[in-house]
Amino acid sequence: MDVIFQSCVPKRTLDKVMFVYMLLLVHNVVFYLCYIVLPWRRDTLGTSDLTVYLCKAWILFLYVNIIGGIWKVMLVSTTTRGVILPSTLKPGWFYCYHCETNAPPRSFHCGICNICVLKRDHHCIYTGRCIGYYNYRYYLTLLMYCLLLAIFTSSISLSLAWEMLGEFSAYNLAGFVFPLVMFVVGVFDFYKTYVVLISFVCTLFSLMLSGLAIWHTKHVRHNMTAHERLQGNQSYDLGLTENLRQIFGQKWRVSWISPFISSPLPGGGLEFPTKESYESPKDL
Numbered sequence: 001m002d003v004i005f006q007s008c009v010p011k012r013t014l015d016k017v018m019f020v021y022m023l024l025l026v027h028n029v030v031f032y033l034c035y036i037v038l039p040w041r042r043d044t045l046g047t048s049d050l051t052v053y054l055c056k057a058w059i060l061f062l063y064v065n066i067i068g069g070i071w072k073v074m075l076v077s078t079t080t081r082g083v084i085l086p087s088t089l090k091p092g093w094f095y096c097y098h099c100e101t102n103a104p105p106r107s108f109h110c111g112i113c114n115i116c117v118l119k120r121d122h123h124c125i126y127t128g129r130c131i132g133y134y135n136y137r138y139y140l141t142l143l144m145y146c147l148l149l150a151i152f153t154s155s156i157s158l159s160l161a162w163e164m165l166g167e168f169s170a171y172n173l174a175g176f177v178f179p180l181v182m183f184v185v186g187v188f189d190f191y192k193t194y195v196v197l198i199s200f201v202c203t204l205f206s207l208m209l210s211g212l213a214i215w216h217t218k219h220v221r222h223n224m225t226a227h228e229r230l231q232g233n234q235s236y237d238l239g240l241t242e243n244l245r246q247i248f249g250q251k252w253r254v255s256w257i258s259p260f261i262s263s264p265l266p267g268g269g270l271e272f273p274t275k276e277s278y279e280s281p282k283d284l
Contacts, residue, residue, distance in 0.1 A: 010128020012112055018125045022070070025201065026146075029153055030063050032198045037157045045159075055156075062149045068259040069142030070127060078132035078269070080107065080116045104270040106236070107132075108227055118269035121225045133269035137248050138259045140216060147209040153202040161199035164192050176200055220247055235274045246272075 010016045038055055041047040085102050089095060092105040096116050099109065108120035110130045119133035131139045165172040175182050176196055183193040219229065223236045223243035237243065244252040249263030 012128065015112075015125050015128030019128055022126045026063070026066055026149075029149060029198060029202060030059060032157070032194075033059055033153060036195065037153075037160055040160050041156065058152070059149075062145050062152070065145045065258055066142060066149065069138050069145060072138035072259040073124065073127045073131070073135050073142060074129050076135040076138065078118050078120075078130060078134040078136075079113065080104075080118065083118075083270070106225060106228070106272060107269075108225075119225060119272070120227070121219065134265070137255065137263070137265075140220070140247070141256060141259050143209065143213055143216065144256070147206070147213055150202045150205040150209055154199065154206050157195075157199045157202065161196045164195060220244070223247065235276070236272055237275050238273060 010019050034056060038047070038052050042049070042052050080099065080101070080103065085104075086093075087102070089102050093102050095101075096103040096107075096109050098111075098114070099116050101116075103109070103116045104118065106119040107116045109116045110120065110123055112123050113130050117130040117132040119136070121131045121136060121139075123130050124139065129135065161176065162168070162172075165175055175188070177200060179188055179193045179196040179200065182188040183190070188196070219225065220243065221240065222234050223238060223246055224234060228234075228236070236246075238246065245266060248255045249265045251261060251263035255261045255263035
């Protein structure tokens with residue numbers, strides 16, 4: 001258990017800080033929704049108890065999948081560590097001088113993790129893990145549910161934040177964007193600062209995560225990594241259906257719903273079919 005725990009702890013200071021920040025933000029958002037926003041909407045706006053219960057069930061669903069996604073991204077290894085690699089350089093492979101071993105196609109050496117990562121996309125600072133072949137599916141699920149939580153929180157909490165701020169004006173807009181400054185100078189009390197801050201952060205994250213989701217949509221659509229995108233390499237684009245299977249596994253139709261759904265990937269991260277060599281079974 002200690003070995004698993006140590007392997008999951010982010011190594012870089014920035015990764016540790018961002019990981020703690022993410023956990024604190026997620027839990028504060030859930031607390032904010034369940035104990036501040038929903039009671040306010042019920043007591044002030046007349047939201048029915050049934051709607052409140054349904055909202056809490058939705059929040060619980062998002063929370064479980066976000067925490068599960070974080071755990072899966074961090075726990076599932078997508079590096080070449082423990083993988084038996086050939087001693088001779090095979091076609092399409094390359095020699096990694098950092099790892100001093102042959103590395104498979106689409107792998108990339110991460111200077112932060114200090115190891116080659118299978119089908120590496122990028123290094124995620126919020127989990128301290130490289131996103132690659134085995135955990136890309138979990139990263140996408142995590143991204144999706146974080147985006148949904150941010151949008152949901154922003155949509156139902158902005159009315160509360162602006163009720164506390166007052167009518168729309170340049171001054172109140174500045175208070176919405178810089179609530180901590182208002183707290184430091186004594187304009188906002190702690191409660192008002194907390195409400196406005198969470199609402200603003202979720203609005204900001206809604207925009208940021210939307211952009212990130214759009215960015216990764218192209219990766220999924222064309223079965224490419226960030227490195228391949230920068231090179232304009234679409235040689236692994238096998239068509240939408242097969243691309244989804246390559247990323248989300250054999251149960252790709254449902255595996256995106258939850259990180260807890262088992263969905264084996266079609267390969268081992270060492271060899272990948274290309275557009276030229278691939279033939280869809282339906283065309284045989």
